[in-house]
Amino acid sequence: MQGKNSGPWPELGGPRSSRQHGPAGQDTTTTVNGDEDHVPDPTAVELDSKYEKPYEYESEVFNSLVSSGDEGKTAYDTFDEDTEYGEVQFKVGQLFHTMESFKKTMKDYFVHKGKDVLYIKNEKLRVRAACAGCFQIKILYNEHNCGMDFGSNLADRAWVTDKLVKKLFTEPDLKLGAARDHIIDEYNVKVNLRMVARALKVAREVVIGSEKAQYRKTRDYLMELHRSNPGSTALMEVIPQPEFLPLFDRLYISLDVCKKGFKEGCRPLIGLDGCFLKGHYGGQLLSAVDQDTNNHFYVIAYAVVPNECKETWKWFLTLMKKDLGEVPQHGWNFIFDQQKGLELAMKEVNPTAHHRNCVLHIWKNFIKYFKDEQTKQMVWECSRCTTIQEFRSVMEKLKNLNKGAWEYLQRKKPILSMCEDLRCYIMRKMAMHKKRLEHHTGMPCRHAVAAMAKMGLKPEDFVHKWLTMDAIRSAYSVCINSVNSEEYWNPTDSP
Known part of the structure; x- marks a missing residue:
């Protein structure tokens, strides 16, 4: 097989031929299997600006046939770049837009056939153009007698x-x-x-995309979020450098849809958490989530910060307070693990807010030190207490069972790809939860309804507004708009 531009492309099987090109208008000699044949004067000569010497065609067969009605069109088939793997078919006279395209297609063809290929000739001077900007198959040997090799050398x-x-x-x-x-x-x-x-x-x-390159496009991405989802909060802070570009410090995102849905249809209990990012530059991902009427997670806001400490949590809570409103006005409550500096930051930003530690996190840390089942179950028994007197009574039982356990309870993942993954995750979850709403009627247990009816009571009087169909419909009454891919972002021209 040969791809031809300024000479024969590498021959793949069959007899080999070589040609020494002489000046235009002179005869040349071709040696095939040791026999010499005299070749007449070439019928077509074309100058190559790159090598500044004439191209010599063997015959007019390889010239494009141009008629008065088809000026600019060739008589040969152009290879379809969208051809699927395994469907490649080579033809004599077939055209390729680039030599890279020809090589790539040839790899697919021979890997599929399970054949090894040896490049006998692979030189720039041995490639000849059949028509402007195209490459042409001149010779095709399409029969193979060798066995199939499942480890083709072209599968690099x-x-x-x-x-x-x-x-x-x-x-x-x-x-x-x-x-x-x-x-x-x-x-x-x-x-x-x-x-x-x-x-x-x-x-x-x-x-x-490389992680470093994505940091350069962070501001463009945040501007695209503002454009596609008006009302969203998306901001970034940087560290100025006297003689260099500023360094990325942190970013915060809270989509307008999430803020509205949380206020209108979710219970006022906000969970705060943080996790390490495993990228080259590290950092921490801070998040604020809630639960809807069906106990599905509902993301409110998230941020990327250099580390988890009082200062970063205070920054995150302050921005979220501006988005959601004052605690006394809305009655927000918070639950979180024992993150570094979070409790101190909460007391400064929201001093009147009620906040508690997550029992599951406490229990996971607790069982690392106390293995017996009875002691482990006491943690959950303590968490279910609804009064101070009941809690003290259960803690006294734990003290008599295991004093060490009693003393323990007495003490107190590139960045734009991650942000897009989070936004898409929220979109998928909201779409899935909306679909499930189609099968919900809002009807509670029929036995409880029957008992209430017999007593002359209304079921609505026993259901909190956060657990009604109106509440969950309000939470998902809005939707997140799609964000354009990177090539359609408007550059901000800012570092």
């Missing part, structure tokens, strides 16, 4: 990377084992696991 890292890029667009969380299985199942090729690991890393950088 670049080839595997190209296939994984397409997969990552639909499965961004693709794991190494799943990536290897995808190459084997879809392309019938066995490749080394280390090669797949390297290819997956490169493909992920292509799809997601």
Whole structure:
């Protein structure tokens, strides 16, 4: 097989031929299997601006046939770049827009066929243009007598990377084992696991973008959020540098839809938490969530900060207070784990707010030190107490059972890709919860309704407004607007 521009493309099987090009108008000699044939004067000469010497065509067969009605069109088929893997068919005279396209297609073809390829000639001077900007197959040997090899030498890292890029667009969380299985199942090729690991890393950088590059586009992304979702809070703070570009410090996002839905249809209990980011630059992800009427998580706001301390929690709580309103006016309550500096920040920003620690987090830390089942269950018994007297009584029981346990209870994941993942996660959850609402009638237990009716009572008097269908419909009465992909962002021209 040869791709022709300034000479024969690498020959893949069949007899080899070589040609020495002489000046325009002179005869040349071709040697085929040791026999010499005299070739007449070329019928077409074309200058190559790059190499400043004439192109010589063997015959008019490879010139584009142009008629008065089809000026600018060629008589040969142009290869379709969207052809699926395994469906590539080569034809004599076929055109390719670039040599890179020809090589890529050839790789797909021979990997699919399970054939090894040896590049006999791969030189710039051996590529000749059949028509402007195209490459043409001049000779095709399409019969193979050798056995199929499931480890084709053309299935290199670049080839595997190209296939994984397409997969990552639909499965961004693709794991190494799943990536290897995808190459084997879809392309019938066995490749080394280390090669797949390297290819997956490169493909992920292509799809997601390098972490450093994404930090440069953070301001553009926040401006796009403002454009697509008006009323949202999306801001970023940086650290000025005297002689360099400013450094990223932190960002905060609270979508307008989430703020409205929380106020109108969710109970006033806000959960606060933080987790480490595993990227190259590290940091912490702070979040504020709630639960809707069906006990589904409802994200209110999230932020990326350099570390978890009193100062960063105070910054996060202050911005959230501006978005949601004053605690005395709305009666917000808070629940959180024993995060560093959070309790002190809460006392400064919302001194009148009621806040408690999450029992599940306390219990998970508690069972690391106390293994017996009876002692572990006492934690939940303490948490279910609704009065101070009841709590003291249960704590006294725990003291008699295990004094050490009693004393313990007495003491007090690139950045834009992550933000987009969070926004998409919220959108998916809201859509799923809305769909479930279609099957809800709001009718409570029929036995309880019957008992209330017999006593002359109304069920509505026994259901809090936060647990009604009106409340959950209000929480999901609005929707998050889609955000344009990066190429449609309006650049801010700001560092």
